[in-house]
Amino acid sequence: MRSVTKDNITEVFTAYFGEDTDPRVREVLGALARHIHDFAREVKLTHEEWQVGIDFLTRAGDITTPERHEFVLLSDVLGLSSLVDMLHSREDATSSSVLGPFHVSNPPPLEIGGDMKRDFEGEVLLVEGTVRDTEGNPIPGAEIDIWQTAPNGLYSSQDPDQDIHSFHGLMKADENGRYAFTTVRPVSYTVPDDGPVGDILRAAGRHPWRPSHLHYIVSAKGFRNLVTEVFPDDDPYLDEDTVFGVRSDLVMTYEPQPAGSFPEGFALSGQVAEAYSRVEFDLVLAAD
Amino acid sequence: MRSVTKDNITEVFTAYFGEDTDPRVREVLGALARHIHDFAREVKLTHEEWQVGIDFLTRAGDITTPERHEFVLLSDVLGLSSLVDMLHSREDATSSSVLGPFHVSNPPPLEIGGDMKRDFEGEVLLVEGTVRDTEGNPIPGAEIDIWQTAPNGLYSSQDPDQDIHSFHGLMKADENGRYAFTTVRPVSYTVPDDGPVGDILRAAGRHPWRPSHLHYIVSAKGFRNLVTEVFPDDDPYLDEDTVFGVRSDLVMTYEPQPAGSFPEGFALSGQVAEAYSRVEFDLVLAAD
Structure with a gap:
């Protein structure tokens, strides 16, 4: 879409799916993107907060080993x-x-x-x-x-x-x-x-x-x-x-x-x- | 809560915040957890799909370097x-x-x-x-x-x-x-x-x-x-x-x-x- 806006980006995301996409992939990934978009819109996520999130994920990746499962722990403490x-x-x-x-x-x-x-x-x-x-x-x-x-x-x-x-x-x-x-x-x-x-x-x-x-x-x-x-x-x-x-x-x-x-x-x-x-x-x- | 259920877990998450929590942290983290919970409930996320997500994050962490920003790229392609x-x-x-x-x-x-x-x-x-x-x-x-x-x-x-x-x-x-x-x-x-x-x-x-x-x-x-x-x-x-x-x-x-x-x-x-x-x-x- 040559005119992505903060209000239509979820529809644009959905429009990008290939026609042959597995229906469950479409359902899960579509819902994931929609909830992430809704989250960002709702809290009006700032660039600085976004950067905190990226840094968090990067650090979680750095500390993860076969014995240390930081992403599992993240999922655990988020419920x-x-x-x-x-x-x-x-x-x-x-x-x-x-x-x-x-x-x-x-x-x-x-x-x-x-x-x-x-x-x-x-x-x-x-x-x-x-x-x-x-x-x-x-x-x-x-x-x-x-x-x-x-x-x-x-x-x-x-x-x-x-x-x-x-x-x-x-x-x-x-x-x-x-x-x-x-x-x-x-x-x-x-x-x-x-x-x-x-x-x-x-x-x-x-x-x-x-x-x-x-x-x-x-x-x-x-x-x-x-x-x-x-x-x-x-x-x-x-x-x-x-x-x-x-x-x-x-x-x-x-x-x-x-x-x-x-x-x-x-x-x-x-x-x-x-x-x-x-x-x-x-x-x-x-x-x- | 000694009785967490799939319907009250978001409230339980909110109840765990410390009283002195920064209001913006409470707002952003609370909304993030609520949307993640809503996402999982909506698609009835399976254990296997959850594992795919954990493996995805682990692999994204593994490939990330100061020159390769896989989590930024993830954020980019999700919109x-x-x-x-x-x-x-x-x-x-x-x-x-x-x-x-x-x-x-x-x-x-x-x-x-x-x-x-x-x-x-x-x-x-x-x-x-x-x-x-x-x-x-x-x-x-x-x-x-x-x-x-x-x-x-x-x-x-x-x-x-x-x-x-x-x-x-x-x-x-x-x-x-x-x-x-x-x-x-x-x-x-x-x-x-x-x-x-x-x-x-x-x-x-x-x-x-x-x-x-x-x-x-x-x-x-x-x-x-x-x-x-x-x-x-x-x-x-x-x-x-x-x-x-x-x-x-x-x-x-x-x-x-x-x-x-x-x-x-x-x-x-x-x-x-x-x-x-x-x-x-x-x-x-x-x-x-």
Whole structure:
């Protein structure tokens, strides 16, 4: 168009699409451009602010490595990652929540009743539950991929003092869909805030904390993969998770258990004399 | 919020702002998040599409260097750069248009009537005009920073065969606000499309061409800087500039002039026997 204006530029953008453009590309890219244009018009974005945005993206690119995912973190703190999760969450299944960047491929096998705490300091947490379908039937043999931070607040890939499989485990539910393991209670931690996303958080007066959580990916043949997290109901950051990951059905009570009451059937049975905590977290999968 | 949903996430985002947040940061970041959320909800963005976006940004970061500005190019082909220009353009002044990434600092001085063509092949183009205020009064001594592609379609910073100041010049208008110089007619060219932004263009069925143009930055004390371009009215890409830079008042006729008619008062006077072209482009600055 030889006369682009601030009011017709979205139409001009749409007019430039090739006739053979994939309809979904046209829909997504067209909507993206329209919302970006509407945003700029609405706030009357200045050149200086535009430059701040370009510099931000450039710095985010500079800090990004295979281990440091600044664009994912940006999406996380803007709430986009959580929104994409929720858009495809099934209401009759367990809510999905953010995958985050700390999952590892090939997690080590973990037997039912196995232990991830090993020699780390901290209170034992016993986690158990059942994997079910939306009608309440157990899903035998469902695969449960679990990971969390060490007590220092770091995931294995962030921490040179942990081996890469530390606090990662892959469990197969039993014939009743039951899973169970011991670990150490995960801690609240901060997302990496030493880069440009940290600058956004500071500019917005936000902290970088996430409430403590255990990550899960649950999969079973004929069911949709469930990527989720479980949170304790007494975490101070529960109402202000910087990545918007908390859903009401993912908040559980971690029940304190008296000293001497640790049950049989666990790798740690007979070794835990002190008080521990227990959380029950059932996982409901939607059919594929 | 311990119960983030796909419908309340924008309100939750707003609720996370610190009380002392700068009002403009709150306005811009709040609107950005709202539009990103609306975009994702509207197209029901999938995890796979989100991953395509993350991969795109990561690749754009990887290809970005001090000479290669992939995020600027992204903004350009989405129409955002042009929109920001137009949002702050004054209706009674010459339209602004995209700066682009090829301006150099410290351009070499160019006398009135001076020449930028030097030994490059191609038809001589004589460019002249007057810098005026919005009431029609000339602005003596206005500074005019001019740059363009060589006949091979490359700017000096892209082309190892040109020195960095090739086709760049800084002119001071005379006491009547007049400027004039000779050059070679710039050519239509493609924006760099060998990176992720090129993939967007291909997915959208778009070409990477820009109509030929001369770049200007015009400045004078008491006036707003004008960043603009001038386009010939016979360029085949005038109605489909891939960066949305064309405005109707920036399109001029490049008048063919007969052989032997080259005027006096130019560095090339007496040296141009053949036909040449002439364009008159006045520049109207808004008061600061």
